[in-house]
Amino acid sequence: MHILKLIFKNAFRHKLRTFLTILGVAIAILAFGLLRTVISAWYVGVEASSASRLVTRNAVSLVFPLPLSYKEKIRQIEGIKGVSYGTWFGGIYIDEKHFFANYAVEPETYLRMYPEIIIPPDQKAAFYRDRKSAVAGRKLAERYKWKIGDIITLKGTIYPGNWDFVIRGIYRGRDETVDETAFVFHWEYLNESLKKTAPLRADQVGWYMIEVTNPNIAAEAAVRIDKTFKNSLAETLTETEKAFTLGFISMTEAIVIAIQLVSFLIIFIIMAVVANTMAMTARERIGEHAIFKTLGFRGFHITGLIFGESLAITMVGTALGIFLTFPAAKIFGKELSNYFPVFIVEPETIYMDLGAALVVASVAALFPAWRAVNIRIADGLRRIG
C-alpha cells in the first residue's frame, strides 16, 4: 500500500512535467485509437458480409456485365436458395464530392436476401409498388435532409442522362456494421429506360447475389456456377461475399499499410516522450535511490518504483485518451461519412490502446531503471542536482 502511495507521490512531484506527459500520452492514444478505427472502418464491409451469400460477376472484371438470362440458369443449380441481381449505377448527386454508393437491384429478392436491411412495412410496400422509387440509408437521408416523397436527381456517369427518383423508404441497419449511406432503386427502371435509349446495353446486370441453402456448400456451389458458364461469351467468377469485399480492400492495401505504419509510429513518438520524462525523473532521484539502497532496499524495489511511476503516468494518460476517443470518433465519423459509411470504435481498439500503453510504460522505464540499479551507492550520494 505504502509503495503505491510513494509511486503516486513521486509521479506528481513535478506537476507540470507530469501533466504535459499525461497530455502527450492522451493525444497519442487518441490518435492511435482513431487510426485503428479508420482501419477497422476499412474492413467493415468484410464483417458485414454473410458466409452463405455468393457474388457472381464477369470474370474479366467488374466493368463487364452479365446477361440477365443467367438468372434462371443459376437458379437451377443444386444448392442455390435464391438469386438476386444488381447493377452499379455510379450516379452523381450535385457534384463528384457528394459521393455515395448507388445501385439498381431487383427489390423483392434483394431485400429478402439481406434481412439486415430494415425498412418499415408500409414504406417497403410503397417501394415495391413504385418503379421509379428508391430507398436511401438513414445516414444518407440525414446528410441531405431527404424526406419520404422527395424527388432526387442523379446524373448518370455510366448511363447518360439525368435520372429522377422518388424516395419511398428510408432503411436502417440491423447491426452497427451495416452501411447506412447507400441508395438503392429498381433495376427495372434502369432497364426499361435503356431499352429505349441504348438497346444494346439492356437486359444486362452487373452482378448476381446468390444465397446458398447451407454455408458449408458455398465453395462447391461457386465452382458449379462458374463451370456452367465456362467457355461462354461471359465467363463468370463467383466468390463468397467476404472474398468479394476483401478483393476490393486488397487493392487499396497500400493505404491500409501506410495507416498501420503511422499508427505504430505515433506509439514510438510517445515512447520517446515518456522515456524522456522517466530519464529526467530518474536522474533527479539518483541521490534518493542511493539512500534507498543504503537503507537496504534491493534493486528490484527501485526497479519497481520506476516502472510503477512510468505505468501510473502512462495509464492516466491512456484512460484520458480512451475516454476522448469516443466523442472524437463520433465527430470524425460524421465528417468522413463520404469515405467511411461506418465508423465505430471496436473493443479490440481499446485492448490495443491498453497494450500499447503497457509497452510504452515498460520501454520508457527500462533504461532509467537499469541505470538506477547499477549506479554505485557512493557515486549516487555524491551527485548533486
Added chain:
Amino acid sequence: MKIPFSYSLRNLWTRRLTTVLTASGMALVVFVFAAVLMLAEGLRKTLVETGSYDNVVVIRKASEAEVQSGIERLQASIVETQPEIATSKDGKKLVAKELVVLITLPKRGTDKPSNVVIRGIGENSLTLRPQVKLVEGRMPRTGTAEIIAGMSIAKRFQGGGIGENLRFGMRDWMVVGIFDAGNTAFNSEIWGDVDQLMQVFRRPAYSSVIFNLHDPREFEKVKVRLENDPRLTLDAMRETRYYEKQSEIMARFLRILGVSLTIIFSLGAIIGAMITMYSAVANRVFEIGTMRALGFQRKSILISFLFESLLLGLIGGIVGLFFASFLQLYTVSTLNFQTFSELAFTFSLTFEIIYKALLFSLIMGFVGGALPAVRASRMNIVESLRAS
C-alpha cells in the same frame, strides 16, 4: 552581452539521452510530415506528367473517366475531322481513337488479382504521348494478338514480361514490347491494337478520342464546337485537366490524412520539447542565477534557451528528412477510387518540401521552447541563487 552559442550546444551534449529522445520524437514527426508532402507531390507529378497541355481528350458527356465512356464510331469520325487537329510530318492527322477497359490480372508472387487498364491504341497513340518510350521489343503489329506492357505491369504482373503470354477475352496475347512511361499513369497499362480489343471485348464503341492541337490556344474554340454539335454528346477537356480530375478524391484523401496526422503528431512532439526544455530550465536555476548576477540580461537568457530549443528542433528536422529521403526508392501502388484502376506513384522530394519540413521542425522547437525560456528569463536573481 550575449551568452555564447557554445553554451546551448554543450547543454544539449551534457544531457545526451534526453536530447536524443526529444530529437528523435521530433524526427519522427518531421519524417511523417515530409512523407505525406512527398506522397502528395509524387501523386501530383505523376498526373501532371501523364497529360500534355496541347492534347485534348474527348469522352462521352458526364462520363468522368475513359472507362465509363463510350463513343460510337460515327461520332468518333466527326471528332476526327476537326480542323484544329495538328498534322504529323507525313501529313496524317494526330488523332487516336482508343478503347479503355479494365481487366483483373493476378500479381506475380501472389494470386491476388488487381485491376489493370487495357488500352486499345491506334497508330498515333505513341506519337501523341511523347513521355511513353518503347524500351524493349517492338510495337504490336495491327491485326494481331500482340500487346505491349508498361514497366510496372511487366515487373509486377504474372505473364507481363516480354515473350510471355497473358490470357484475357478468350484469347492468348503475346507481350512483344515493354514501354517506359516514366512517372506517369501509363506505366500501369497494357496496350494493344484497338480493333482487335474491341472485337474480343465485344465493345461496339470507342472509349475516347485523343488529339493534338495545332495551336494550344484554340482549345476553347474546338471545345465549344464539339460540345454544341447536335450529333455529338461529348465532353472535351485538356489532357492535363483530365488526369487531374481523375485523382481528385485520392488527392483530397491524402490531404485530409496528412493534415490531421501532422497536427496530432506535432502536438506530441511539442509536448516532448516542452518537457525537455522545462527540465533544462529547472535543472539550471542556480546557473541562471549566476549568469544574471554576472550581468547577462534577461533577453540574453531568453535567447539562449530559445536557441537551445530551436537547435533541438533542427536536429530532429535534419534526421527526419534524412530518413524520409530514402522513401524515394519506394513506389506506392493503390487503387484509384475514381477509375477503379491501379495507380502507381513514388514519393518525391523537392526543395520546397525540404524547406517546409525544416521550417516546421524549427516552429516545433520554438513553440516547445518559448514558455520555458520565458520562465528562465523571468527568474529572480536572489531566489535562484539561493536554490541549490
